[in-house]
Amino acid sequence: MMALGDSIFAGWDGTKRVADYRRIPEVIGKINGWYVNNQASTGTTFQDFSLMTTKLDWSECSLLLINYGVNDWMFGSSVDEVRSQLRSGISNVRQANSDIRIFVMCPTLDLRKGRGTTLDTPNQCGLTQDQLNDAIIAICQENRIDYHDWRKQPVITKDNSFWALGDSFTGVHPTAATSLKIGKILANEMNGGI
Numbered sequence: 278m279m280a281l282g283d284s285i286f287a288g289w290d291g292t293k294r295v296a297d298y299r300r301i302p303e304v305i306g307k308i309n310g311w312y313v314n315n316q317a318s319t320g321t322t323f324q325d326f327s328l329m330t331t332k333l334d335w336s337e338c339s340l341l342l343i344n345y346g347v348n349d350w351m352f353g354s355s356v357d358e359v360r361s362q363l364r365s366g367i368s369n370v371r372q373a374n375s376d377i378r379i380f381v382m383c384p385t386l387d388l389r390k391g392r393g394t395t396l397d398t399p400n401q402c403g404l405t406q407d408q409l410n411d412a413i414i415a416i417c418q419e420n421r422i423d424y425h426d427w428r429k430q431p432v433i434t435k436d437n438s439f440w441a442l443g444d445s446f447t448g449v450h451p452t453a454a455t456s457l458k459i460g461k462i463l464a465n466e467m468n469g470g471i
Contacts, residue, residue, distance in 0.1 A: 278302065279333070280345035281326055285385075286317030290452050291444025301382075301454040302342055309468045311340070322348045330369035332358035341370060342467075346384035346409050349448050355402040356412050363416045366372025371420075373414045380467055381417050381424040383410045384431045385459075387449040388442070390455055391433070396428065425466060432459055 280286050280302035288300035288459075296305055297315075306313035316329065323345045335341075347358050358471045371375055387406060388394050388449040396407040410426060427433070432455060438446040451459060 278306055278313050278340040278342055278406040279335075279391075280313060280315040280317055280342045280344075281329055281337045282317040282342075282382075283321045283346075283348055284317070284319035284450060285347065285456075286315060286342075286344050287319050288317075288456075289319055289443075289450050290456075291442060291450035293443070293447045295453045295456065299456055301451075301456050301460045301463070303345070304457055305342070305464040305467060308461065308464035314338075317344070320348060321345065322352070322354060323359050324354075327362040327366040327369065329383070330373075330395055331364040335373035337451060338374060338377055340467075342382065342463075343379065343381045344384070347387045347414060350384070350387055350400050350404060350406055350409050351389055351449075353401040354404065356404050356408055358384065359409060359412050360416055364420075367416070367420050367422070372449060379420075379422045380463075381413060381422055382459075382463060383413050383426045383428075385427050385449070385451070386435070386438070388435070388438055388447055389395070389444075389449050390428065392446050397461055423467070432462070 302315045360445045433441045442448040443452045
């Protein structure tokens with residue numbers, strides 16, 4: 278399994294980098310018995326995803342796990358930019374390997390703009406976290422890609438953010454314990470609910 282994403286997949290908990298085996302992709306791999314090539318990098322966006330997909334060898338990869346979005350919202354991407362870059366990256370991967378399975382983890386709640394942040398708080402381009410997730414899901418559905426939408430059963434909420442996030446109730450980065458919980462949920466889902 279190849280993993281592409283931002284600091285959440287790279288293992289940053291808001292104050293320190295967690296051990297590799299505690300990062301979400303590695304938790305999924307350990308539970309499901311999969312080799313993991315984690316290419317996540319801190320501070321990245323869907324634009325970086327699109328670029329990365331042109332630089333990696335997809336010929337031997339059977340599964341791609343994607344997690345971007347919090348930085349797109351935080352640093353001012355528009356919904357059209359997110360759609361365009363996600364479509365482009367998926368197209369690049371599928372052109373290189375039409376048999377690859379792709380799974381997208383939608384962004385969790387981002388509280389970096391303050392405790393008053395909700396899923397309806399817009400960024401400087403007017404994009405809300407709800408619209409961001411809706412756009413990601415629409416692209417996934419149009420490309421027949423599996424995804425997980427945390428809004429249905431959130432692991433990170435305002436009420437638990439003090440404990441669930443390493444950067445507390447004004448952050449976005451899950452603690453090692455929260456990453457383990459997220460990884461277990463996704464491992465089960467990605468392995469057919471077994």
